[in-house]
Amino acid sequence: MRNLVELDALRLTVVVDNEVDTMSSVPKELGFASQAQRLFKDLRNIDQEKSNVDENGAHCPHPGHRDDEQHVRSVAYDFMDLCCGAHGLSILVTGIKGNVEHRVLFDTGPQSAIFLENAKRLELEFEKIEVIVLSHWHIDHSGGMLAAVDKCREARQHQQKTGQVIVDLHPDRPDQRGSCLTRLPPPGQEPPQETPLIEYVAWGADPSFEGLETKGAKITKHGEAHTICEGFFGISGLIPRLTSYETGIPNHVRWSNTTRSWSSEPEIMDERYLVAKVKSKGIVVLTGCSHAGVINVCKDVQNAFAKEDELFFVVGGFHLAGATVETRIAETVKDMISINPSFMAPGHCSGWRSKLALENAMPGRVVSLGVGSDFVITEQ
Ligand SMILES: [Zn+2]
Ligand SMILES: [Zn+2]
Secondary structure, three states: OOOEEEEEEEEEEEEEEOOOOOOOOOOOHHOOOOHHHHHOOOOHHOHHHOOEOOOOOEEEEOEEEEEEEOOOEEEOOOHOOOOOOOOOOOEEEEEEEEEEEEEEEEOHHHHHHHHHHHHHHHOOOOOOOEEEEOOOOHHHHHHHHHHHHHHHHHHHHHHOOOOEEEEEOOOOOOOEEEOOOOOOOOOOOOOOOOOOOOOOOOOOOOHHHOOOOOOOOEEEEEEEEEEEEEOOOOOOOOOOOOOOOOOOOOOEEEOOOOOOOEEOOOOOOOOOOOEEEOOEEEEEEOOOEOOHHHHHHHHHHHHHHHOOOOOEEEEEEOOOOHHHHHHHHHHHHHHHHHHHOOOEEEEOOOOHHHHHHHHOOHHHHHHHHOOOOOEEEEEE
């Protein structure tokens, strides 16, 4: 059991997610504001020159107008300031206790361009990021990592801040991963008489340890559970597979540069989650894809970090989208009811069917993880 510091507040800023949702309401306990709501509130952010022109570059008459007699102010709002969705996940995590603050980045989305653009629109302060945590070796989580490290190094230099950004990784980096498109007989069964053409799809290779170091990262490798940032955050070790139905991705494969061949790898054993504990609220867990199964993730949180604490908020990819895993939704929902988290934000690879099923079973507890969203969980 690892001890976590009890935080006064935890802030989660969604830098990359599949979904864009700037409008749905969220329970007040999550201190939520969408990026659109924040921009509306903070009128100083609105760039009149940029927003207040029509297609011909002519200034529009209404925005920017202020009439003190009528107590009216009108401003223009630029939709180009909103973040864009992409298949992947990246969440900035800020923990606060007293006057101490620690900030880490959990995953970096599928590619540098979308990560950097959204980071710019969210005005991410890279010099304050102490650790970048990779949930698992899949490109939709590691694709923006080289750019993120580069930005951290540059921002630190600019602020004359010493030290490197730490990148917390699982040591077992695969050469490459992908999917097998050909349905093969289960292990133990004979393949058909004529050997079929077996087709694979290779996903992009994750950044290498050397590449990350060249960009300025200080790499730490962890396969075991541990805490970071003075105990503000916990990172899991291997997540035990306890449920009967959470059996990974059936057609997931791993490439070896040594044997120059693919091998079946339904379980993505390097996946880890991040946890934090907020005073009077309980445990918040961030899970990248939940390839171990989101119920196995929650069970491990309870065993490894939570003690008697309530599970307050389960956030991230629940990996319940796609024909091969959607059959697990009913059992997942049943088990989630007994785990009883206060709130859930199933994002990224969760799929609409699991969100709908969870919301129907536990009304009012599911919120969207739209890109640009900001959750501020405090003890109040
Ligand atoms: Zn993913
Ligand atoms: Zn994944």
